[in-house]
Amino acid sequence: MKKKDEIKFRVITKRYAEDDRVKHMQDFIQHGTTTTYDHVFRVSAIAYEINHVLHLGVNDEKLIEAAVLHDYYLYDWHNHGDHAHGFHHPYIAEENARRDFAIDDDVASMIRTHMWPLNLFDVPSSRGAWVLTCADKISALAEMREAHNQKSQHNKAGVPAT
């Protein structure tokens, strides 16, 4: 990626990374040992890179806002008691993001559809929404692989997995 694009990414993400409401996602685990906060910034970086490498022309501000807030559901899903968290959380994240960040309908739609095809009828309806749903899956796979590798290393060292 070009240097100027990297700088632009840092400038846009900085305002979210330092926002206390966004930082609240540091309190929750997404996959393995990855916090929701780390996950959403990883998704942001992947989505931004896809947008630039493939010259898709998606609005960077909107794409990053949607990526940062796509999992802004604000609870620990491991002990939340909602067995359908995977289905429900995009709508909760959208509602929270509308309440706290005054997002527009394009961004709301990207957040709402990011779990497609799990939520089969909420199909991504813009280029940005497709980029986000792909970036989210790439990131989730990497995080689950990291968690698996960490467990394997623990086991090899004779340390019981937790």
Ligand SMILES: [Fe+2]
């Ligand atoms: Fe999600």
Ligand SMILES: [Fe+2]
């Ligand atoms: Fe996600």
